[in-house]
Amino acid sequence: MIRHHPDNDILLEYSAGTLPWAVSLAVSAHLQLCPQCRQQHQQHNHLGGELLDDSDPQQVSSDALQHLMARIDSSDERPEPAGKPQEQPPKVRCSDPALRRLPRIVRKLVDDNWPLRWNRVSPALKMSRLQSGQDHYEVAFHRICRGGKTAEHDHRGQEVVLVLYGSFSDADGVYAPGDFLVREPGEVHRPIATQDRECLCLSVVEAPVAVTGLLGWLVNPFLSFKPG
Amino acid sequence: MPGITVQSFNSYPQMVNMALTVQSDRNTVQAPENRNDDWSALLTRVGAERDRAAFERLFRHFAPLIKGFHHSRNTQVLCAEAADELVQEVMFRVWRRAPSFDSRKASASTWIYTIMRNCRIDLLRRNSRHQGADNDIDVDDIWDESADDQPLVFLQQRRNERDVTEGLRSLPADQSHVLKKAYMEGKSHSEISAELGLPLGTVKSRVRLALKKLQASLGKPV
Numbered sequence: 001m002i003r004h005h006p007d008n009d010i011l012l013e014y015s016a017g018t019l020p021w022a023v024s025l026a027v028s029a030h031l032q033l034c035p036q037c038r039q040q041h042q043q044h045n046h047l048g049g050e051l052l053d054d055s056d057p058q059q060v061s062s063d064a065l066q067h068l069m070a071r072i073d074s075s076d077e078r079p080e081p082a083g084k085p086q087e088q089p090p091k092v093r094c095s096d097p098a099l100r101r102l103p104r105i106v107r108k109l110v111d112d113n114w115p116l117r118w119n120r121v122s123p124a125l126k127m128s129r130l131q132s133g134q135d136h137y138e139v140a141f142h143r144i145c146r147g148g149k150t151a152e153h154d155h156r157g158q159e160v161v162l163v164l165y166g167s168f169s170d171a172d173g174v175y176a177p178g179d180f181l182v183r184e185p186g187e188v189h190r191p192i193a194t195q196d197r198e199c200l201c202l203s204v205v206e207a208p209v210a211v212t213g214l215l216g217w218l219v220n221p222f223l224s225f226k227p228g
Numbered sequence: 229m230p231g232i233t234v235q236s237f238n239s240y241p242q243m244v245n246m247a248l249t250v251q252s253d254r255n256t257v258q259a260p261e262n263r264n265d266d267w268s269a270l271l272t273r274v275g276a277e278r279d280r281a282a283f284e285r286l287f288r289h290f291a292p293l294i295k296g297f298h299h300s301r302n303t304q305v306l307c308a309e310a311a312d313e314l315v316q317e318v319m320f321r322v323w324r325r326a327p328s329f330d331s332r333k334a335s336a337s338t339w340i341y342t343i344m345r346n347c348r349i350d351l352l353r354r355n356s357r358h359q360g361a362d363n364d365i366d367v368d369d370i371w372d373e374s375a376d377d378q379p380l381v382f383l384q385q386r387r388n389e390r391d392v393t394e395g396l397r398s399l400p401a402d403q404s405h406v407l408k409k410a411y412m413e414g415k416s417h418s419e420i421s422a423e424l425g426l427p428l429g430t431v432k433s434r435v436r437l438a439l440k441k442l443q444a445s446l447g448k449p450v
Contacts, residue, residue, distance in 0.1 A: 008439050009417055009432055016411045017345040017371070021353075028370045042334075045373070046389045047442065048345065049338030050396055051411050057292030058299050060315055065287050068319055069280070105369055112364050133365050 002034050002178035010182075011037060015044030022137035022204045025105060026160045026180065029202060032103035033178035098143065098165040098200040106164065106202060109139075116141070124148025124193070138205045144168060144193035152190040157206030159183040166199035168192060267336035268329075275326035283323055286336070290322075291315045294344055297412055306348075314351060318344045334373075335389070342373050348414065395442040403438035406431055 006014070006027050013019040014027045031038050094100075099110060109130055110116065118126045124145050132139045144150060144166075161181040168175055170189040175181060183189065193199040267289065270282045294315050298306045306314060321343050329339055346367045353367070396404070409420045417435065421428040 008436060012410060012435060012439065013416055014371075015345075016414065017349050018410065018414050018416045021370070024370050025365070028372065032372075043389070043392050043442070045334070045342055046338045046392050047396065047407070048341040048411050049335055050393055051408065052290075052293055052297050052341045052344070053337045055293045055296035055412070056299075058295035058311075060291045060295055061312060064291060064312065064315065065284060068287065068316055068323075069284075071316070071320060072323055105365075105372070108365060108369055 001176070002036075002180075003173075004175060004179040004181055005034065005037050006030060006180050006182075008040075011040055012044055015041055015048060020136055021134040022132055022139050023160055025109070025132055025139065026162045026202060026204050028105045029103040029162055029164075030178065030180045032105065034180075098198065102164060118143075122151060125150050136206070138203075140203050140205075142201045142203050144191060144199045144201075146193060146198050147195045148193045148198070150191050152188060154188040155183055155185050155205065157185055159206070160204040162202045164200045164202055166197045167194045168199045168201070169194065265335060268331040271322075271326055271329050271336040271339070272331050274323065275329050278326075283326075286322065287319055290336075290340055291319060294318055294340075297344070298348075306351075310351065314344070314347055317347045317351070321347065328374075338389075342371070346371050392442050399438055399441060403434050403441075406434045407438050410435065 010019060010023070010027060014024055019027065031041055102110065109132060113128075113130045116128045118128045121127050125148065126143050128141045130139045130141065159182070161175075161183070163175045163177050163179045163181075165177060167177070168191045170191050172189070174194070191199075267286065270286050273279045273282045274286065295311045298311050298314065318340070322340060325343065329336070333339075334342075349367045349371070399407070406420055406424075409415050409423075410417070415423070417431050418428055420426075421431040424431070
């Protein structure tokens with residue numbers, strides 16, 4: 001069961017289209033897992049529709065319609081098919097159980113970045129950076145081995161984490177697939193994977209994080225910040 | 229707040245060159261089969277029959293609204309040229325995607341709003357340095373509105389829509405003002421706070437209060 005959701009501010013900015021690209025990616029993945037937030041998102045969209053209805057009309061140029069109809073006539077593509085956007089079979093068929101069932105947008109991210117390159121950050125933690133088409137955030141997978149403990153660290157920028165497989169805990173609680181967490185700058189935490197299986201998370205980080213523990217710099221997964 | 233009052237939510241825009249009249253009681257519709265507003269009916273017809281006359285009527289109604297949405301009294305969100313480009317792109321996609329419009333799921337206005345939002349994100353991205361970036365994720369992958377094709381969900385959505393519509397018209401001016409800034413001027417909460425000279429916490433709490441009123445029926449705590 002999902003217990004941690006994006007707050008209303010995040011959902012509203014997502015619907016308004018003002019939330020940063022990389023954070024929106026994480027919200028989108030959460031929405032695919034969470035009917036409750038989807039419902040709220042639909043409401044926000046409806047609010048956008050109402051505001052569109054209530055806008056003061058501004059005159060468009062007199063030849064705008066003619067121009068558009070000419071474009072429609074010259075585009076020989078057939079109209080886009082009804083229903084869902086064409087569901088493409090995943091390019092990647094891998095035996096990795098953590099990657100087997102992913103939200104559509106994350107699977108696309110995996111396909112685009114295949115083969116994933118995993119860097120060992122510490123004995124318990126591996127990381128794979130993902131290109132997602134923006135330059136203000138670092139988007140990456142983090143996977144913690146079964147029962148693995150990561151270094152205590154805090155953040156200079158905001159960090160968004162979406163649990164995709166397995167679960168982990170820190171001083172504040174236990175997080176399961178679908179849980180969406182926001183860590184504000186300065187919050188110190190130390191994720192530990194649960195014993196039953198390894199844990200895979202999507203993380204979106206605004207700026208490099210600082211490690212607070214002794215020798216932390218050795219194991220800081222974010223020492224070199226690489227947006228993409 | 230200069231320029232924007234609650235009043236502006238209550239005055240429906242004039243219909244432009246319209247033979248049709250929009251029924252004002254569309255919010256009372258319950259059955260998911262029919263959406264009682266003529267714009268949704270027109271859009272359905274464009275999708276099913278590729279009816280050009282219906283599309284032209286939609287254009288004459290929505291094109292000026294799309295432009296107006298990005299032009300508030302105090303600030304111009306997009307320059308006139310970009311707004312015209314946006315109108316062209318949005319209405320082109322409306323024509324192409326009309327076959328996938330499902331009036332049980334959303335009203336024409338809401339559906340067009342989501343297309344408009346995605347087009348605007350596209351437009352702004354094309355102007356940034358990520359033009360032609362080497363990756364395949366696009367706006368419609370992230371802002372994907374195709375989920376929830378379940379009649380039961382449609383019904384719940386319709387109830388929610390009614391709450392939103394009614395709530396919007398009864399919001400105090402300061403709350404509707406921040407919502408408008410967030411949606412129509414595309415501003416993040418921190419940008420709104422800088423512009424209005426209000427602490428971020430105040431902006432957030434106004435948004436929260438506004439949403440709380442709009443979402444009174446939702447189970448999720450706000």
